[in-house]
Amino acid sequence: MSWHVAEEDLRAYARGELQPPLLWSADTHLAGCAECRAVLASGWDSGVLEAAWERLDAELDAPRPRPFERLLLRLGVAGHTARLLAATPVLRRSWLTAVALVLAMSVLTARAGHSTTLFLALTPLLPLAGVALSYGPVADPTYEMTVVSPLHGFRLLMIRTVAVLAAALALTGLAGLALPGFGLGAFTWLLPALALTATGLALTPRLGPVTAPALAGGGWVALLLVAEAARNPGDHALAPFTATGQGVAAGVTALAAGLLFLIRDRFDQSTGGVR
Numbered sequence: 611m612s613w614h615v616a617e618e619d620l621r622a623y624a625r626g627e628l629q630p631p632l633l634w635s636a637d638t639h640l641a642g643c644a645e646c647r648a649v650l651a652s653g654w655d656s657g658v659l660e661a662a663w664e665r666l667d668a669e670l671d672a673p674r675p676r677p678f679e680r681l682l683l684r685l686g687v688a689g690h691t692a693r694l695l696a697a698t699p700v701l702r703r704s705w706l707t708a709v710a711l712v713l714a715m716s717v718l719t720a721r722a723g724h725s726t727t728l729f730l731a732l733t734p735l736l737p738l739a740g741v742a743l744s745y746g747p748v749a750d751p752t753y754e755m756t757v758v759s760p761l762h763g764f765r766l767l768m769i770r771t772v773a774v775l776a777a778a779l780a781l782t783g784l785a786g787l788a789l790p791g792f793g794l795g796a797f798t799w800l801l802p803a804l805a806l807t808a809t810g811l812a813l814t815p816r817l818g819p820v821t822a823p824a825l826a827g828g829g830w831v832a833l834l835l836v837a838e839a840a841r842n843p844g845d846h847a848l849a850p851f852t853a854t855g856q857g858v859a860a861g862v863t864a865l866a867a868g869l870l871f872l873i874r875d876r877f878d879q880s881t882g883g884v885r
């Protein structure tokens with residue numbers, strides 16, 4: 611890369627005063643240039659830093675779950691990380707409400723129809739969708755924070771993924787408890803959920819933040835349809851929810867997580883593509 615953003619432009623950018631079209635080229639360049647991000651993160655005086663945080667505060671103020679952030683701080687999470695976690699867009703009420711509604715619906719369906727198929731089919735998609743949504747460029751008010759933040763793209767990705775997974779898995783786990791008649795079978799969504807999320811993330815640097823999770827989700831639906839078609843009348847569960855299916859899901863999770871670790875640098879270099 612031969613061209614870099616001028617330092618005075620970086621300062622203006624940090625203060626939120628850089629105007630288009632310079633702003634656009636700085637945005638694009640910063641997304642792809644770790645060097646300039648480092649200058650941006652390290653080169654300012656405390657006044658500039660404060661102004662940037664203030665601006666973010668104002669943007670994130672309204673729907674930010676302050677008690678959640680305080681809880682994280684009390685648990686010993688670093689202030690910076692707690693702020694990022696608390697500002698993860700999908701942890702907002704709208705996403706959690708959607709998850710709760712889907713869960714409630716599928717629990718009711720399961721109880722009425724004495725079958726957990728719909729519940730087990732839908733729930734693995736929830737964390738996948740949540741992680742994908744937290745990288746939607748439009749939906750992400752913390753994108754600016756990912757620029758001012760000294761955190762690397764991959765670390766930020768992991769922090770958010772863990773946050774989304776924890777929220778989705780906790781809610782789904784609670785929903786599973788509402789299906790006592792189905793025993794442990796009501797929890798066989800867990801490994802497919804982890805496999806889907808890890809696969810979606812591992813494919814993201816290559817396929818982009820929309821196609822990768824869409825492909826993982828589509829693959830899951832296709833797999834379920836095939837399993838349904840191949841189901842014998844005597845079978846209690848679809849193939850992915852049998853012991854063999856669970857083993858495969860665990861294997862896919864491990865593979866995708868390993869791949870994700872190997873390609874972690876690509877998230878730092880192409881923040882623009884995966885944000």
Ligand SMILES: [Zn+2]
Binds near residue numbers: 611613614615646
């Ligand atoms: Zn640069």
